[in-house]
Amino acid sequence: MMAEVLSIGDELLIGQVINTNQAYIAEQLNSVGVSVARMMTVGDDQTMIIKSFEEAFARCDVVVVTGGLGPTHDDITRSAVCKFFQTDLVVNEEALERVREFFRRRGLAPRKINEDQALVPRSCTVIQNSIGTAPGYLFEQRGKYFIVMPGVPFEMKAMTKSFVVPFFTQRASGVVIQHRTLKTTGIGESFLAEQIGDVNEIIPPNSGMTLAFLPSPTGTRLRITALAKSIAEAESGIRNAEEKLRSKAGKYIYGAEEEEMEQVIGKLLAERRLTLAVAESCTGGLIADRITNVPGSSNYFERGIVSYSNESKVADLGVPLALIHHHGAVSREVAEAMAFGIRVKANADIGLSTTGIAGPTGGSAEKPVGLVWIGYSDRNGTLALRFNFGDDRRRVKERASQAALELVRRKLLKLDQ
Amino acid sequence: MMAEVLSIGDELLIGQVINTNQAYIAEQLNSVGVSVARMMTVGDDQTMIIKSFEEAFARCDVVVVTGGLGPTHDDITRSAVCKFFQTDLVVNEEALERVREFFRRRGLAPRKINEDQALVPRSCTVIQNSIGTAPGYLFEQRGKYFIVMPGVPFEMKAMTKSFVVPFFTQRASGVVIQHRTLKTTGIGESFLAEQIGDVNEIIPPNSGMTLAFLPSPTGTRLRITALAKSIAEAESGIRNAEEKLRSKAGKYIYGAEEEEMEQVIGKLLAERRLTLAVAESCTGGLIADRITNVPGSSNYFERGIVSYSNESKVADLGVPLALIHHHGAVSREVAEAMAFGIRVKANADIGLSTTGIAGPTGGSAEKPVGLVWIGYSDRNGTLALRFNFGDDRRRVKERASQAALELVRRKLLKLDQ
Numbered sequence: 164m165m166a167e168v169l170s171i172g173d174e175l176l177i178g179q180v181i182n183t184n185q186a187y188i189a190e191q192l193n194s195v196g197v198s199v200a201r202m203m204t205v206g207d208d209q210t211m212i213i214k215s216f217e218e219a220f221a222r223c224d225v226v227v228v229t230g231g232l233g234p235t236h237d238d239i240t241r242s243a244v245c246k247f248f249q250t251d252l253v254v255n256e257e258a259l260e261r262v263r264e265f266f267r268r269r270g271l272a273p274r275k276i277n278e279d280q281a282l283v284p285r286s287c288t289v290i291q292n293s294i295g296t297a298p299g300y301l302f303e304q305r306g307k308y309f310i311v312m313p314g315v316p317f318e319m320k321a322m323t324k325s326f327v328v329p330f331f332t333q334r335a336s337g338v339v340i341q342h343r344t345l346k347t348t349g350i351g352e353s354f355l356a357e358q359i360g361d362v363n364e365i366i367p368p369n370s371g372m373t374l375a376f377l378p379s380p381t382g383t384r385l386r387i388t389a390l391a392k393s394i395a396e397a398e399s400g401i402r403n404a405e406e407k408l409r410s411k412a413g414k415y416i417y418g419a420e421e422e423e424m425e426q427v428i429g430k431l432l433a434e435r436r437l438t439l440a441v442a443e444s445c446t447g448g449l450i451a452d453r454i455t456n457v458p459g460s461s462n463y464f465e466r467g468i469v470s471y472s473n474e475s476k477v478a479d480l481g482v483p484l485a486l487i488h489h490h491g492a493v494s495r496e497v498a499e500a501m502a503f504g505i506r507v508k509a510n511a512d513i514g515l516s517t518t519g520i521a522g523p524t525g526g527s528a529e530k531p532v533g534l535v536w537i538g539y540s541d542r543n544g545t546l547a548l549r550f551n552f553g554d555d556r557r558r559v560k561e562r563a564s565q566a567a568l569e570l571v572r573r574k575l576l577k578l579d580q
Numbered sequence: 581m582m583a584e585v586l587s588i589g590d591e592l593l594i595g596q597v598i599n600t601n602q603a604y605i606a607e608q609l610n611s612v613g614v615s616v617a618r619m620m621t622v623g624d625d626q627t628m629i630i631k632s633f634e635e636a637f638a639r640c641d642v643v644v645v646t647g648g649l650g651p652t653h654d655d656i657t658r659s660a661v662c663k664f665f666q667t668d669l670v671v672n673e674e675a676l677e678r679v680r681e682f683f684r685r686r687g688l689a690p691r692k693i694n695e696d697q698a699l700v701p702r703s704c705t706v707i708q709n710s711i712g713t714a715p716g717y718l719f720e721q722r723g724k725y726f727i728v729m730p731g732v733p734f735e736m737k738a739m740t741k742s743f744v745v746p747f748f749t750q751r752a753s754g755v756v757i758q759h760r761t762l763k764t765t766g767i768g769e770s771f772l773a774e775q776i777g778d779v780n781e782i783i784p785p786n787s788g789m790t791l792a793f794l795p796s797p798t799g800t801r802l803r804i805t806a807l808a809k810s811i812a813e814a815e816s817g818i819r820n821a822e823e824k825l826r827s828k829a830g831k832y833i834y835g836a837e838e839e840e841m842e843q844v845i846g847k848l849l850a851e852r853r854l855t856l857a858v859a860e861s862c863t864g865g866l867i868a869d870r871i872t873n874v875p876g877s878s879n880y881f882e883r884g885i886v887s888y889s890n891e892s893k894v895a896d897l898g899v900p901l902a903l904i905h906h907h908g909a910v911s912r913e914v915a916e917a918m919a920f921g922i923r924v925k926a927n928a929d930i931g932l933s934t935t936g937i938a939g940p941t942g943g944s945a946e947k948p949v950g951l952v953w954i955g956y957s958d959r960n961g962t963l964a965l966r967f968n969f970g971d972d973r974r975r976v977k978e979r980a981s982q983a984a985l986e987l988v989r990r991k992l993l994k995l996d997q
Binding site for chain 1: 595598693
């Protein structure tokens with residue numbers, strides 16, 4: 164089945180609110196074999212709304228509408244729905260009781276505009292709202308489905324989980340869609356494509372499968388999509404493609420789905436009972452921040468030092484001042500001394516360091532903005548690698564933090580650099 | 581002028597990526613008097629893409645397309661654009677030079693697929709990409725405009741700012757829309773509303789102006805919107821409303837527009853030639869990360885210590901171990917000792933500290949998850965404040981970092997707590 168997702172609301176058209184509903188609905192529909200062919204957003208304008216209903220319902224099997232069901236004057240979706248389906252409003256007793264209960268629990272009396280939310284289109288199936296006051300609607304017509312839900316994200320999500328997903332799970336007709344995303348870093352999109360080679364060898368042509376490259380500043384995601392007759396068939400196709408991708412570019416793949424590098428590192432450190440300490444200059448605390456986003460990181464993260472001054476590099480990390488004067492703070496030698504220094508100072512198994520020029524100023528011909536040295540130290544030795552991460556300050560910090568954590572991952576897994 | 585915003589990409593249709601581009605583009609178009617009538621999202625499918633081009637360009641004066649301009653096989657927007665405008669591809673020398681320069685700066689050689697990004701539709705005006713490798717395109721036809729940009733948010737934003745906004749500023753006719761956003765923190769949305777009182781006293785009824793409350797975990801933004809005949813008229817209405825808002829709730833307003841707390845603090849510290857050092861436990865480096873996002877922060881940020889272990893609190897900050905044992909690491913006493921310790925150790929004017937329970941584990945009845953002590957020390961003395969920031973780990977870190985920086989702001993401006 165093919166679906167269109169339609170959002171209604173002026174707040175979206177003026178860019179005041181980022182639309183997170185469409186992505187959520189698409190993901191949920193996908194999981195039960197309903198593909199989304201198109202997403203649309205229109206404003207609080209009855210003519211536009213009805214026109215978009217007509218277009219979408221003509222093109223697709225499923226239309227999911229959100230927004231404009233609230234109690235105030237600018238919520239006009241319900242009346243547009245009535246016009247579109249040529250029906251009128253009736254009181255839904257269960258919805259009315261829910262509105263009253265909603266206010267009772269808050270020690271308040273509902274106003275007429277609140278009770279009016281229990282008025283629903285006569286010809287629909289009511290989707291009760293377990294969290295808020297506006298019910299949703301389902302219309303079935305010639306094997307097609309038209310669903311209307313409130314735009315408030317948590318109300319919409321509750322209805323989607325409790326009603327929409329089970330509804331389509333029962334009706335899913337054959338096709339199943341599955342996705343698998345592999346996350347790579349340390350290699351540019353085009354070099355990764357070269358490494359992977361002919362896509363037809365990964366994904367058989369006409370197999371209902373696709374491979375997408377999704378780049379971001381900290382790495383490229385590889386997304387395998389399979390359309391199949393059964394979950395088992397889709398999963399086997401994906402497994403196959405994943406194996407081939409891993410055989411071509413495995414060392415760049417650090418995680419899958421929503422997994423973050425700091426979670427991957429955290430798991431590896433915890434398994435090996437190793438501790439980590441970091442000394443950051445140009446990343447300014449971002450590495451420590453990322454590591455400590457992971458629950459339980461206090462078990463392996465010992466401390467972090469953000470050494471923005473030479474004094475701190477000397478006092479907190481034991482970097483010889485002469486080394487800084489001789490090579491400059493942004494140098495292989497200082498990166499190595501920082502990584503070694505924090506490891507010894509913190510009595511940790513691994514020391515990690517960054518020193519670089521985040522910009523926008525401070526660059527020179529020899530040491531341009533974006534130049535970053537990343538240092539690594541463990542009991543087997545100390546080294547530093549040189550990178551250039553471009554000229555946007557925040558981006559330099561993000562890419563440097565990712566490369567530093569990736570260096571730890573490769574060392575722990577004994578992958579080549 | 582009316583616009584439609586069109587996003588292209590399977591990653592959007594499967595809900596893998598939340599579309600933030602549409603809101604950004606809408607906001608920017610609005611600011612120069614171009615209203616957005618509709619937003620659409622379609623997948624990487626040439627037929628669908630061309631169909632949506634036809635629909636949108638027929639209905640509106642301006643179409644803004646993003647996505648699908650990358651170098652890999654799944655990027656098909658360029659060929660769809662060529663078909664739609666019945667044109668072919670030519671090399672754009674400036675774009676080619678930019679691609680080569682992009683790789684040169686990274687010490688890499690561009691591949692053919694990278695250089696191919698300099699191939700652009702013959703009949704378009706090229707919008708150069710100052711950050712990435714894919715140029716954008718502008719087509720003008722019968723007084724209508726068709727713009728194509730990459731989907732990578734920061735590249736799209738750079739093109740919008742440098743090209744799209746100035747382009748339509750020249751061509752805008754009639755109504756002007758202006759926004760002004762004031763950022764508050766340290767007060768809940770409903771308390772802020774109470775403080776501000778009757779909105780009609782801030783914004784004259786029927787004036788074409790509106791006031792919106794936009795809450796987020798780290799504070800509530802107040803957004804004034806004015807529709808007017810001229811920029812001068814809109815600006816004067818906004819100035820008036822802003823003055824009234826400031827007289828009612830001024831001390832909670834720390835900045836305006838996209839200004840971040842760390843920029844506000846940075847400016848205050850630089851003006852006063854004061855230095856800051858931070859000792860973080862539960863915020864895990866986020867405060868240092870935020871401070872060092874600001875260019876020039878090395879002038880006032882001396883160092884940061886992320887003390888995740890008691891050993892580090894003792895060794896790096898001089899907190900007496902007995903104090904930790906007696907009061908616990910999450911306590912007023914330890915927060916104060918950390919703030920004082922980092923100030924003295926770093927020889928800085930101001931010491932700032934956090935210690936708390938970010939969760940999800942580690943809480944108790946007496947010290948629940950979300951409890952955070954924030955310490956502050958300057959030559960006039962040392963203090964600590966107690967907060968509870970809820971039970972989501974990342975949110976606790978964000979809210980604690982915001983409250984810590986806000987404490988510095990209030991101290992520097994001598995506002996009451």
